[in-house]
Amino acid sequence: MGRPERPLDASGGPVPAFAHDLRALRHRAGNPSYRRLAGDALFSPSVLSSAAGGWRLPTLAVTMAFVSACGGDRVQWERRWREIAERSAVVRDDRPYAPDAGTFVRPAQLPMAAGSFVGRADVIADAGRLIGSSADARTPILISGLAGVGKSALALRLAEQPASRFPDGQLYVDLATDRSDGAAVPAIVRDFLLALGVPAEHVSDNPMQRIGLYRSLLAQRKVFVLLANVRREAQVRPLLAQSAHSQVVLTSRARLLGLCGTYRVHLDVFSRAESLALLRRLAGSARVRAEYEAADAIAELCGDLPLAVSIVGRRIAARPQRTIADTAGQLTDRRRLLDILAVGDMTVRERFASAYQRLSAPARAVVRRLGSNGARSTTAIGVATAMNVPVDTTDELLESLVDAGLVRHSAVAGRYDIPALVSVFAGEMRQI
Numbered sequence: 001m002g003r004p005e006r007p008l009d010a011s012g013g014p015v016p017a018f019a020h021d022l023r024a025l026r027h028r029a030g031n032p033s034y035r036r037l038a039g040d041a042l043f044s045p046s047v048l049s050s051a052a053g054g055w056r057l058p059t060l061a062v063t064m065a066f067v068s069a070c071g072g073d074r075v076q077w078e079r080r081w082r083e084i085a086e087r088s089a090v091v092r093d094d095r096p097y098a099p100d101a102g103t104f105v106r107p108a109q110l111p112m113a114a115g116s117f118v119g120r121a122d123v124i125a126d127a128g129r130l131i132g133s134s135a136d137a138r139t140p141i142l143i144s145g146l147a148g149v150g151k152s153a154l155a156l157r158l159a160e161q162p163a164s165r166f167p168d169g170q171l172y173v174d175l176a177t178d179r180s181d182g183a184a185v186p187a188i189v190r191d192f193l194l195a196l197g198v199p200a201e202h203v204s205d206n207p208m209q210r211i212g213l214y215r216s217l218l219a220q221r222k223v224f225v226l227l228a229n230v231r232r233e234a235q236v237r238p239l240l241a242q243s244a245h246s247q248v249v250l251t252s253r254a255r256l257l258g259l260c261g262t263y264r265v266h267l268d269v270f271s272r273a274e275s276l277a278l279l280r281r282l283a284g285s286a287r288v289r290a291e292y293e294a295a296d297a298i299a300e301l302c303g304d305l306p307l308a309v310s311i312v313g314r315r316i317a318a319r320p321q322r323t324i325a326d327t328a329g330q331l332t333d334r335r336r337l338l339d340i341l342a343v344g345d346m347t348v349r350e351r352f353a354s355a356y357q358r359l360s361a362p363a364r365a366v367v368r369r370l371g372s373n374g375a376r377s378t379t380a381i382g383v384a385t386a387m388n389v390p391v392d393t394t395d396e397l398l399e400s401l402v403d404a405g406l407v408r409h410s411a412v413a414g415r416y417d418i419p420a421l422v423s424v425f426a427g428e429m430r431q432i
Contacts, residue, residue: 005023005049005052005053006053008020008023008054012054014057014084015084016054018054018057018080018084019051019052019054020054022051022052022066022067023052025066025067025070026066026070028070029071033045034048038204040068041062041066041068041069042211042212042213042216043204043213044202044203044206044209044213045204046201046202047062047204048062048069051063051066052066057081057085059216059220060078060082060085060220061213061220063077063078063081064077065212106167106168106169107169107170107171107195107196108170109169109170109172109195110156110159110170110172110226111172113156113157113159113160116281116282116310117153118274118278118281119270119273119274119277119278120150120154120267120274123265123267127141127158127263127265128158131165132165136244137243137244138243138244138245138246139261140240140249140250140261140263141247141248141249141265142250142259142262142264143155143250143251143252143265143267144251144254144255144256144265144266144267145253145266145268146267146268146269146405146406146419146422147253147352147354147355147404147405148305148307148308148348148351148405149267149268149269149305149307150306151251151252151253151267152251153306154265154267155228155249155251156226159224159226165222166222166224167222168221168222169195169196169221169223169224170223170225170226171195171223171225171226172225173188173191173192173226173227174228175227175228175229175231176228176354178231181232181234181235182232182237184235185207185235185238189211189238189239190203190210192214192225193210193214193217196217196223198217211239215241215242215243218241218243218245218246219241219242219243219245219246220245221245223245223246224246224247225246225247225248225249226249226250226251227248227249227251228250228251229251229252230251230252230254231358232254232256233256233259236259237259240259240261253404253405254403254404255402255403268408269304269306269419270304271304272296272300272304275299275302275309276292276299278306278309278310279299279309279313279316281313282310282313282314283295283313283317287316287324288324291323291325294325294327298312298324298327298328298331301328301337302331302420302421303419305420307346307351308341308421311342311347311348312327312331312340312341314343315327315343318343334374334424334427338424338428341421348421349428352406352421352422353425355405356429359400359401362389363397363400363404364429365387366383366387366394366398367429368430369383369426370418370422371423371424371425371426371429372386374423376417376418376423377410377417378407378416379416380394380395380414380416381394383397398416401416402416406419407419
């Protein structure tokens with residue numbers, strides 16, 4: 001049996017009266033324990049107990065969860081909550097757990113965006129319209145595509161564009177190193193709750209209650225959430241929420257076909273104009289203009305892959321005494337190409353290798369096969385014939401390479417395009 005609640009004087013003001021009536025509602029519902037209520041409300045027992053404590057007005061989300069769990073009239077209780085909140089100014093900006101609005105810390109967890117972002121104008125415009133819509137619930141945006149195609153850069157650009165729409169902060173998690181199927185979700189949610197100002201003692205040990213509180217806060221506040229480098233649906237499905245105010249953006253090499261209700265943006269490599277624009281931004285317009293043909297050749301040799309073009313642009317900028325034609329000449333050596341496409345900790349080879357290492361053994365064998373002759377496209381039938389395996393098997397393996405960000409669907413039905421640099425990498429793997 002739980003500890004008796006302290007007596008309340010309903011005449012002591014609007015907040016004690018509100019708490020008194022919450023207790024009465026619970027009593028009419030059969031006086032269930034707060035632990036039992038927590039299972040329906042998805043808030044911890046301590047949070048629900050505090051709501052009926054009379055010390056301060058609970059948040060709207062907690063109030064609605066309490067009322068729903070007890071079978072109360074949500075419309076009536078929300079109207080009453082808003083009247084008290086406006087009259088007494090007990091709750092500021094509807095933020096739970098913050099005793100003073102001045103102490104509320106807005107999380108700013110996004111990594112630094114690249115200052116050299118170019119292109120993607122149509123994609124940004126379409127996604128921007130979705131983010132700026134007045135729909136009842138914001139649609140999560142999933143950005144997928146090849147390794148090195150600039151998914152994270154685009155996501156960070158989207159966070160910058162409507163920054164004024166998300167004044168309550170930004171949440172970020174990089175799931176690249178998470179090899180579990182959702183096992184890390186409770187820890188991620190806990191970190192998000194703490195970042196949103198929830199005291200540790202109010203974060204439930206029950207994973208479902210944590211997720212419920214997280215979703216409730218997203219429904220209350222205006223937050224931009226970036227879930228980067230997602231590998232499987234289970235890693236993020238619990239982190240998606242229906243919210244009219246907060247926006248969730250995901251990046252993934254995989255298409256995550258199991259996720260419903262998402263707006264899908266599939267990024268391809270740059271257009272040639274975008275590649276040259278990035279080279280101008282990094283190496284200088286005058287140098288690119290003076291050696292336009294060499295710059296165009298570099299974009300071609302990089303397969304217009306944004307990561308590769310960015311690396312070469314930085315190398316050119318760091319060597320003002322060398323011509324762009326010199327760099328283009330170096331890139332024509334296929335054996336050294338991936339060695340050259342590295343600057344600092346940015347390397348094309350490592351990006352491809354990280355995708356390759358996560359493939360199944362049969363899928364790796366397909367990659368090595370793709371590197372046998374430098375081909376730029378293939379088919380399931382061609383791979384099946386070469387490897388003496390069923391066509392259905394190779395079709396599934398090629399689809400897994402699409403989700404690994406190593407090949408892409410061709411405009412011709414049944415064919416798969418092999419990006420130029422992936423072909424070089426596959427040739428290296430064949431030699432190992």
